[in-house]
Amino acid sequence: MWRKRVLVWLFICFSGFMLLLGRLVQVQLFAAENFSKHHINLLEASVQQRSQEMVLDHGRGNFHDRNGRPIAYEKKAVLILFPFLEKMEWDAERVAKIVDAPRTELIAAVAKSKQPFAFRSPEPLILTNHQMDRINSLKIPGVFAVEQKYPLEKVPAGQLIGITGENTAEIRQRYPGKDLSPQTLIGVSGLEASFDEFLLPEGKSKLVFHVDGDGGPLFGINVKYVDPANPFYPVNIKTTLDIELQKRAEELADQHGIIKGGLVLLDIETNSVLAMVSRPNISQQDPYNQNGITNMMLKEQIMGSVFKTVIAAAAIDYELDNPSRTFDCSRKINGEPDTTYEHGTLNFIDSFARSCNYTFGELAKELSDIDPNLIEEYAEKLSLTGPVGWQGSVYHFDDFKQMADEDIGRVFRKDQERTDKNFVALSGIGQHEVRATPLAVASMMAVIARGGQKEMVRAVSEIEYKNGTVMAEFAQAPLKGEEIAPYTAMKLQQLLREVVINENGTGRWFNDLPYEVAGKSGTAETGIFDHEQQLHNKWFAGYFPYHDPKYALVTVNLDVRSDQGGINPFFADMVKAVHDYNLKQ
Structure with missing residues (x-):
């Protein structure tokens, strides 16, 4: 009987030993770098312990x-101290003298720290190259002067x-x-x-x-x-941004109280983003909140009268812009008297300069009669719909997109809207279902300034290896699809300039800027109400200098009341900022 008990006990011990041995083999050989459901790297953990x-x-x-x-980020030369210094004799006095800080502060900082740290007094202590050399020449274990990369807040x-x-x-x-x-x-x-x-x-x-x-x-x-x-x-990643212009643009957005909206500044020659501002800001306390993380400049917005540029392009090509033709701009698009904007009788050019809704509602209906798809075709010719950000083949990516979260915009949502006169008229003034991203609007202005040539918009020019050599280049590339004719572009340039130089033009506020501006305003009803007041999207989109175009600029203030959130000062101050920047170069 006792032999049986001994054998059972030996079997239990042997089984337990084999289980422990198997577990040890698993831990040491098979799961050392991916242990348990938490995927713990035991090798790294053991190193961290010692x-x-x-x-x-x-x-x-x-x-x-x-x-x-x-x-x-920014790199800072800092003094690194290890906590084990508390347990050894080290020349704190000499280190303190080099960094010009009290010895007692160094000792106290080491005493209360459990991990290596960059010394603060009370702000991070930034060292010179000479101080770094002197500290490292002491060769004190646990005392180092190094460059550390600090992410910007x-x-x-x-x-x-x-x-x-x-x-x-x-x-x-x-x-x-x-x-x-x-x-x-x-x-x-x-x-x-x-x-x-x-x-x-x-x-x-x-x-x-x-x-x-x-x-x-x-x-x-x-x-x-x-x-x-x-x-x-x-x-x-070498972006096309200019950090000085970017910072100035952000300062101006905040100065002008842009709560929701922003700015896009493009280099027309390279069709690259020089600055892009989106509000609301990313929250430091909740960075993953979609309200802040969303780039409003890449999201479709109701654009209002800026869309009249598309109608004007089609009207020019189909000879609906006869200078002798006049429109009753004291009427709304439905023909009823307009008691708010009593512009009187205007021709095509003055209608564009003063942004007459009746004119462009009528023109939109005439274009729809010619071809129900015509308005959408011209929106596409001006790169207003469809993604405009750079995309193409990079390494093993066949369809790499720099700005993957870019919306595509639209004119109509349903087929029957293309032939419904009321919907067509509303679409002609950038209302109803018309949507475009501020980036696409900036691209449209650049297309017009370049004489009709469409190009993808770049935010990144190159990927560079650590040693500075180029890993991948994002060359300028045309946007697919038809383009407007150079003649049409020239006529649009004149119309956009008339908006500024016409004594009654909606952009006359920009006539005294250091650069000659051409552009188009827009005030769109959003269908959103705040205390029974309709909220609006307010735009100004244009380019400058007029005779030698270099920059396309779009500013937009979203969801603001009609008597608040004017966008013109924001646009004007950014033009001035670009001028001041160029004077310094």
């Missing part, structure tokens, strides 16, 4: 402006650049074949999301110091600077 580290750069790729200046062009975040499930879904840490930052929105695969880190740059069980330094082992071995990564 070392202290200071991350200098998480290794994700960077965004630069067109001149190579960083957009989302508020990133210029935040919605265009986008944000990042940690999401283990999304990492596995997006990159099933890549061995990435669960803590890897991935793009959530904007260019961060579009270029995410290029921006993924090869590894962190960090200072690592090995310590004993009590947290003290293991002498004889120097600090290690760990940096990804690949000399080509992380990459830099």
Whole structure:
């Protein structure tokens, strides 16, 4: 009987031993880098237990402006102190003298810290190159002067650049074949999301110091600077933004109280984004809130009278713009008396300058009679509908889109609307279902200024390797589809200039700017009410200088009352800002 008990006991012990051995084999050999449902890297965790580290750069790729200046971060030379200094004798007095800080502050900061840190007094202490050299020449374990990359609290062009975040499930879904840490930052929105695969880190740059069980330094082992071995990564995304113009545009948006809306500034020659502002801002407390993360400049908006530019283009080509023809601009589009805008009898040019709704409602109906698809065709010719952002083949991406969250815009939603006279007339003045993104409106102005040539809009010009060589280039490229004729573009240029120089034009406020401006205003009813008052989208879109076009500019203030939120001062101040910027160059 006792033999049977011994055998059973031995079997239980042997089984338990084999289970433990199997578990050990699993942990050591098969799950060392992906342990449990939490996907813990046991190798990294074991290293962390016997070392202290200071991350200098998480290794994700960077965004630069067109001149190579960083957009989302800044590098600072700082003093790094490790907490084990509290347990050893070190020359705090000498370090304090070099950095011009009280010795007691250094000692106190080390005493209360459990992790390596950049010394603050009380602001981050920024060192000179000479101070860095002197500190590092002391060769004190746990005391280092290094350059550290600091993400900006508020990133210029935040919605265009986008944000990042940690999401283990999304990492596995997006990159099933890549061995990435669960803590890897991935793009959530904007260019961060579009270029995410290029921006993924090869590894962190960090200072690592090995310590004993009590947290003290293991002498004889120097600090290690760990940096990804690949000399080509992380990459830099060279945007077309100009950081100075971008910052000035954001200042002006806030000065003019733009709560919802923004600005798009394009370089006409290269059809590239120089500045893009979207409001509301990204919330620092809740960055993933869609109200702030959404780029309003890429979302379709009701555009109002700016759309009359499309009707004018078609009217020119179909010879409906006879200078001797007049329109009763004291009437609404439905023919009833207009007691608000009693413009009287106007010809085609004056109708455009004063933005007469009756004229362009009538012209839209006449164009629809010629061909129900005509208005949409001209909207497409002027790049107003359809995506205008750069897209094409890059590496293994057959249809890569720089601005993947761009809306496409439209004129009509249903087929029967193309022949319904009331809907057509409303569409002719940019109401009803007419929608376009501010980016597309800026593109339309650039098309007209270039004489009709359509091009994709770029926000990024190149992807550069770490060593500065070009990994991929986003060359200027035409937009597919038909274009307006050079003659039509010339006539539109004259109409847009008339808006400013006509003594009754809706853009006469811009006649005294340092650059000659051509453009079109728009005030669209949104169908949204605030305390029984209709809210409006207020636009001004144009280009400058008129005789030598270089910039297309769109400003828009969304969902504001009719007696508030005027957009003209915002547009004017941005034109002045561009002029002042060019004077400094």
